[in-house]
Every structure is written in C-alpha cells, then in structure tokens.
Amino acid sequence: MTDTTPSPLIPPEPPPIRxxxxxxxxxLALMVALLLGAVLYLMYARGAFEATQTLLLQADDSEGVVVGMDVTFAGFPVGRVRRIELAEDGKARIVVDVPRKDAHWLRTTSIFTLERGLVGGARLRAYSGIPTDPPLADGAVRALLVGDAGAEIPRLLAAAKELLQNLSSLTAENSALEASLRNVKGMTDKINGPAGAMGLLAGDDKQAQQLVERANKLLVTVDALALKADSLIGNADRRVFGKDGVMTDAQATVVQLNALLADARASLKKMDAVLVEAQAVGANARVATADLGSLRAEVESSLRRVEQLVNEINRKWPFKRDTEIKLP
Known part of the structure; x- marks a missing residue:
C-alpha cells in the first residue's frame, strides 16, 4: 500500500530585512543618546552644572555624615556634602558645595551644627543670626558644632546609677537617715509624754518636773510683781491726775502764772508809754524818772511773784523750762 498521509507544510522563509x-x-545610537540624556538630566538636577562655592566644615568625627547629605537653612537645602576627608590634624573635614544663588544666606557669623538624634539620621544645619554681616567667602573653613543626644545616654546612666547607690546608702539599716529618724521618733515620744516639751529640754522626767515647779513659782512671782506694778501705777495716776493731784495744782499754778504774766505785760506797756513820754518831753525828765522808778518797782514786784510761782511749780512738778524773763 502506498502512504497517503499528507506531508506538513513548510512555511516560506521571510524576506530579508532591508x-x-x-x-x-x-x-543602538538612540539608546546611547537616551542614556546620555538621562545622565545629563540627572547631573543637572543634582546641580552638577550649577555655579557653586566651597565650604569646609571641621569636626572631631564625621559619624552620621554621608556624601550627598544636604546642609539646610531654615528647613531649606542650601548646600550638599561633596566629600568627606581626614585632615592633617586628625579631624574630619567635610567639603560642602554651596550654590551661588543660595550662598547669600551664609554669613561670616553663621553657625553650623551636626545634630544626631536618638531616632533618624544626622542633620547638618546652618544658622545666621545677623543677616547684615558680610557673606561667607569661597573656601571658608568653619568649625562644626556636634550635638549628639546618644552620647548623653552613658552619662545619664552613670548619674542614675550613682543616684541609686546614694539612695540605697541613705535607706540602709544603719544609715545616718535611719538614725536621724529614730532620734526624731524619740523626740516625738518625749513631747507626747507627761512632761511634754519640758521633758525634751531636761532630758529626764524628774528634772523636767523640777523645771515645771520652778517655772510655776516664777509665774506666781511674776503675777505678784504685776499686781504690785498695777497698784503703783494706780497710785501714781491718782497722785498725778486725781482730783487733788499734782496736775491739778500745776494747772492752778499755771493759771496764776498766766495772770501774773498778764500783769507784767501791762506794766511793761505802761513803762514803754512813760519812756516815750520821757523822750518827748525833756523838761519833765525828773517827773518821768520818778514815774519810771515807781513802774520799775511795780514790774520788779510782779517778777518776784512770777519767780515765786515758778519755784513752787518746780517744787511740785519737775518742769524743765527756761523760766528766765528778759526785760526790754
């Protein structure tokens, strides 16, 4: 028999691409161009073709600082870390590229800090307190102030450990605080005892009782002295301010003295009139002199009476006054 199975069809070969x-x-050239364009765009976006100036920051170490980190001012990036190197003096040197358009934010008095928090990465920040200061020069070298919160943790732990040790020593069984509390408790017990605070001062109940008895006797004596003082004050009040006291006599004497002074004043006025008359009338000088002698005798009599009253007042009451009367 002959095989009647049809043979598979072989597709024709495609025509060659022209x-x-x-x-x-x-x-391939288009792909290379696209790749170069992307690289150039990324370089432009990263500021590779932007005019910049260099800023050198020195710190003891550069832990947490990476290449490409931004330097921020008021939350906005004004520079980028280009390189980190070790200086000849053993300090870390951070080379920062600052665009020319943002360089006016940095001044000669600007402060640069590196902040390392417990959470998150480090941050480079710039602070310009006086914006009118001269701008920062190209290639300026500035110190970087480092603030590391994690570096304070060992110090805090050491301080806490020392505090706990001191607290344990204070609260120990034979500590000074425990002895002081025992003494305070003993003092409180003595104060609450029968002798009270006197027992605390005396230190013994017997001596405290004796002190209490002496204090009571002293109080009795003080009361007696107070009564005597009250009686003395009452007697003095009656003698001085009573009906027949010294003040009453003194007031009467003062009234008499005022009357005598009025008489003396009237006599002096008469003498002044006589003197005027004696000066006006020269022919009657002998008569005026006789009248003047009688008036003078009358004035001297009044003055003697005033002096007697003043002496009597000084005898009854020690008034310290200047009793001298000056004639004109």
Whole structure:
C-alpha cells in the first residue's frame, strides 16, 4: 500500500530585512543618546552644572555624615556634602558645595551644627543670626558644632546609677537617715509624754518636773510683781491726775502764772508809754524818772511773784523750762 498521509507544510522563509545593520546601529545610537540624556538630566538636577562655592566644615568625627547629605537653612537645602576627608590634624573635614544663588544666606557669623538624634539620621544645619554681616567667602573653613543626644545616654546612666547607690546608702539599716529618724521618733515620744516639751529640754522626767515647779513659782512671782506694778501705777495716776493731784495744782499754778504774766505785760506797756513820754518831753525828765522808778518797782514786784510761782511749780512738778524773763 502506498502512504497517503499528507506531508506538513513548510512555511516560506521571510524576506530579508532591508538595511538591517543600519537600523540596528541607529537603534543602538538612540539608546546611547537616551542614556546620555538621562545622565545629563540627572547631573543637572543634582546641580552638577550649577555655579557653586566651597565650604569646609571641621569636626572631631564625621559619624552620621554621608556624601550627598544636604546642609539646610531654615528647613531649606542650601548646600550638599561633596566629600568627606581626614585632615592633617586628625579631624574630619567635610567639603560642602554651596550654590551661588543660595550662598547669600551664609554669613561670616553663621553657625553650623551636626545634630544626631536618638531616632533618624544626622542633620547638618546652618544658622545666621545677623543677616547684615558680610557673606561667607569661597573656601571658608568653619568649625562644626556636634550635638549628639546618644552620647548623653552613658552619662545619664552613670548619674542614675550613682543616684541609686546614694539612695540605697541613705535607706540602709544603719544609715545616718535611719538614725536621724529614730532620734526624731524619740523626740516625738518625749513631747507626747507627761512632761511634754519640758521633758525634751531636761532630758529626764524628774528634772523636767523640777523645771515645771520652778517655772510655776516664777509665774506666781511674776503675777505678784504685776499686781504690785498695777497698784503703783494706780497710785501714781491718782497722785498725778486725781482730783487733788499734782496736775491739778500745776494747772492752778499755771493759771496764776498766766495772770501774773498778764500783769507784767501791762506794766511793761505802761513803762514803754512813760519812756516815750520821757523822750518827748525833756523838761519833765525828773517827773518821768520818778514815774519810771515807781513802774520799775511795780514790774520788779510782779517778777518776784512770777519767780515765786515758778519755784513752787518746780517744787511740785519737775518742769524743765527756761523760766528766765528778759526785760526790754
């Protein structure tokens, strides 16, 4: 028998692509151009073609600082870390590129800090307190102030450990605080005892009782003295301010003295009139002199009476006054 199975159809070969090598080269060149464009765009976006100035920051160490980290001012990036190197003096040197358009925010008095928090990465920050200061020069070297919160943890732990040790020593069984509390408790017990605070001062109940008895006797004596003082004050009040006291006599004497002074004043006025008359009338000088002698005798009599009253007042009551009367 003959095989009647049909043979499979073989597809025809596709026609050759015209200029295949040229198209492949063109595609490869386009890919290279796209790749170069992307690289150039990324470099432009990263500021590779922007005019910058260099800022050198020195710190004891550069822990937490990476290349490409931004330097911020008021929350906005004004620079980028380009390189980190070790200086000749053993300090870390951080090279920062600052764009020219943002360089006016940095002044000669600006402060640069590196902040390392417990959570998150480190941050480079710039602070310009006086914006009118001269701008920061290109290639300026500034110190970087480092604030590390994690570095304070060992110190805090050591301080807490020392505090706990001191607290344990204070609250120990034979500590000074425990002895002081025992003494305070003993003092409180003595104060609450029968002798009270006197027992605390005396230190013994018997001596405290004796002190209490002496204090009571002293109080009795003080009361007696107070009564005597009250009686003395009452007697003095009656003698001085009573009906027949010294003040009453003194007031009467003062009234008499005022009357005598009025008489003396009237006599002096008469003498002044006589003197005027004696000066006006020269012919009657002998008569005026006789009248003047009688008036003078009358004035001297009044003055003697005033002096007697003043002596009597000084005898009854020690008034310290200047009793001298000056004639005109």
């Amino acid at each position: 200029n295949a090598e040229f198209k492949a080269a063109l595609l």
